[in-house]
Amino acid sequence: MTDETVSVPPSEGRKPDLPPPMSVSGPWAWMRENLFSSPLNIALTILSLLLLYLIIPPLVAWATTLATWVFPTEVIVGDRSPRSSDCPDGACWLFVRARIGQFLFGFYPEPERWRVILSFVLGAIGIYGLLGGPARFRKYAAIFFFVVFPIVSFWLLRGGLGLMSVPTEQWGGFMLTLVIALVGIVLSLPFGILLALGRRSNLPVVHLLCVIFIEFVRGVPLITVIFMANIMLPLFLPPDMQVNVLLRVLVGTTAFVSAYMAEVIRGGLQAIPKGQFEGAMALGLGYWGVMRLVILPQALRISIPSIVNTFIGFFKDTTLVSMVGLYDFLNMVKTGFKDANWVGVEITGFAFCAAVYWVCCFSMSRYSMHLERKLHTGHKR
């Protein structure tokens, strides 16, 4: 049918196709149109450029040229330890260099730190296989990431069975932040899906339980959830059962993200037209088949921006675990400020923290955009 319309000869009074005028594309045209289109626009452009000029160069200079990068010779030869007075001006990267081990691994014993690195490398491989790698390996990547990796990495991190035992009290720094974030992110998806489906269920008991859980957890600040998990969880368990603080915190944080995730996914489910359910049911698929094969893939796809938004928010919120005495990345950096050798390095420390969090969150954001583009399959009806 389309062939016919294309093959109509242009002689029948049709005007020839012309290329678009040159000036509508190219950087100059773009600037003229967007930056200098009116007197007000010109004024705003100049003002913004001025503001950027006042802020950016000093900031860059502070972080690079004015900053101190290398230790003085006395420190290198080992006469004394470094201190903040070694940094005359600008950012004191010496502080970060001197303490990077603690920032990354907390109090994890130095000779054992390869175990942390190894387990995160395994995790990174798993994530790559799951999200970026070739499709035919995806099944194995999923088994590896969701079954093998948690067991192996727990063994690597915690020790035992031939490895030196490292109790979780010694975990800290960026590693602890990643552990809390990864557990929350990975578990919140399945829990969130189940809670969202439960909330939409026709079974009154299931529906009610899910509503209560979601509304309760979501209506309470994360810090309260963490405190409650820390204090109340032991009350529900037999008194002789010792539950580790980290585990309690993980239960609290995971419950928290799951409740948010449930609402995000429910929003996605609601956007799926009724016809999709009917089309799938009419083919003989049962409830779980309809959900797994037809509804959830579409609902999750339209929820990607909100899902990643929730992950990013949660990743930053993991810093709240410092309130129950855990030394996450931010808390570890702040602990460094208390050292008498390092007075006045707060700005550097916080800048470093901000940069690390920003890189993590920005990567998640970029990845979600990439995923959205990849999963786009033409126009919706």
Add this chain to the structure above:
Amino acid sequence: MTPPTHAKSARELEIGTDVMVELSGVNKWYGQFHVLKDIDLTVYRGERIVVCGPSGSGKSTMIRCINRLEEHQRGKIVVDGVELSHDLKHIEYVRREVGMVFQHFNLFPHLTVLENLTLAPIWVRKMPKKEADAAAMHYLERVRIPEQAHKYPGQLSGGQQQRVAIARSLCMNPKVMLFDEPTSALDPEMIKEVLEVMIELAQSGMTMLCVTHEMGFARTVANRVIFMDFGEIIEQNTPEEFFNNPKSDRTKLFLSQILHH
């Protein structure tokens, strides 16, 4: 393509004596609203039934009760010897054996055409993927769009999408096909391509129940036309009798509206 003259032969198609679908005394309410009133209908194997009637008369509701997309509250619906009740096993059996084509196609936009077709055979019939792919290609050829197999539904025209939807139902090898206004969301030039596919399907001996206002289609392939109004079956007859010699006044009024607008 089959010229319409060929289609005449569909009229002489054999109709079995075994009952495929039987509705007896079916009643349904939406809240206080009585949509279906004492519907009695027996469909024999190989029958091609066209259901028509004014908007809101309950045509869609009746046809959707047959595969339990809607639940009836009183009466009995038996499909291929299986009674529809709250028993999930029965419902799933009936849905496997009954194909349905919707007004708005309801294709799955996240799957390619081929994946749309093989989804149910693989997951419901447990067919090996190779076999399901081959069957899907066979049906795509039957609806004359094998070249679209790897596109997504969003990239096809309405007529093509509806033909994919028909092929998707056929892949489950259904014993009965239900159509709910399959052409009323389509532009005129696409209606023809969909009707041609439906006519061929009728000629192949498929048991069909179609809600449609395509009276040309009813004349060519239907062996029975049913007229519904206010939730009742007012009249049913062969197309000749129905169009040339309608009995009730409501049928006459409806026909005059639909044929002379």
